Amino acid sequence: MKPLALLTLLLITSGSAVGQMLKSNVTGYVGKDVLLSFNCSKDPKELIWQKGLRVVNFHSQDKIKIDDSYVDRTQLFINMEKRNCSLLLRNISTADVGLYTCYAIDTVDNDVWTKESTEVNLTVEINPEKSVQTEEESDTAVPVSVPIAVVLLILAVILLLILLIRRQHRTRTDTDLPAEKPMLQNV
Numbered sequence: 339m340k341p342l343a344l345l346t347l348l349l350i351t352s353g354s355a356v357g358q359m360l361k362s363n364v365t366g367y368v369g370k371d372v373l374l375s376f377n378c379s380k381d382p383k384e385l386i387w388q389k390g391l392r393v394v395n396f397h398s399q400d401k402i403k404i405d406d407s408y409v410d411r412t413q414l415f416i417n418m419e420k421r422n423c424s425l426l427l428r429n430i431s432t433a434d435v436g437l438y439t440c441y442a443i444d445t446v447d448n449d450v451w452t453k454e455s456t457e458v459n460l461t462v463e464i465n466p467e468k469s470v471q472t473e474e475e476s477d478t479a480v481p482v483s484v485p486i487a488v489v490l491l492i493l494a495v496i497l498l499l500i501l502l503i504r505r506q507h508r509t510r511t512d513t514d515l516p517a518e519k520p521m522l523q524n525v
Contacts, residue, residue, distance in 0.1 A: 360376075360455070360456040360457070361456070361457045361458075361459075362375075362456065362457070362458050362459070363458070363459045363461070364458055364459070364460050364461070365460075365461050365462075365463060366427070366430045366434070366460060366461070366462050366463070367430070367462065367463050367464075367465075368430065368431055368432065368462060368463070368464050368465075369429060369430070369431075370429075370430060371426060371427065371428045371429070371430070372426075372427050372430055372460065373424055373425070373426050373427075374387070374424060374425045374426075374427065374438050374440070374458045374460065375422075375424040375458075376422075376423045376424050376425070376440045376442070376456045376458075377421050377422065377423070378421055378422075378423040378442040378454050379421060379454060380442070380444050380452075380454075381444070382423065382442035382443055382444050382454075383398060383399060383443060383444050383445055384396070384397070384398045384441070384442075384443040385397045385398075385414065385416060385423055385440070385441070385442055385443075386440065386441045386443070387412075387414075387425045387438060387439070387440045388438065388439045388440075388441075389434075389436050389437070389438050389439075390436060390437065392405055393405060394408050394412065394425070394438065395408065395412050395414055395425060397414055397416065407433075408427075410428075411427060411428045411429055412425060412426065412427060412428070413425070413426040413428070414426075423440060423442050425438070425440065427460075430460075430462055431462065432462050432464070434460060434462055435460055435461060435462050436459075436460060437457055437458070437459050437460075438457070438458045438459075438460060439455060439456070439457050439458075440455060440456050440458070441453050441454075441455045442454045442455070
């Protein structure tokens, strides 16, 4: 019975994948480039970037395949020293919106392989200039408004001091003179 259980376990694990799945969200802008990043831990035998079931970019040691709609618009960054397996999409459009999956596959033995994978959900916005302009306006509004507020505060303090000094001066002059008594009497 034990040999049968061991044989079943070997059949189940033979040809199976061991790995982990990472997920992230990325926002890009129409006409701009966007990087779908993936840090892989090993030098993969195959690197596959997919959008749904469509293979966007396939890279193996002896073969490279790029989907027709992504030709001249993708660049793989395969740098094992930095463990980088990222995909750069150039000149993106709203058609590029979707869930991208990357698989870094490495064979351990003939039948057993390991894989690392990531999912990147790409959203594409139409007009980045408006959001950039809003950020710039808010950045310049803060430095301009702070000095104006400081100047107004200083003017308010000066006005308050002037009013207090006048009030004190009036009360001093009023107490020095007797009220409703003539200073000189006729003799």
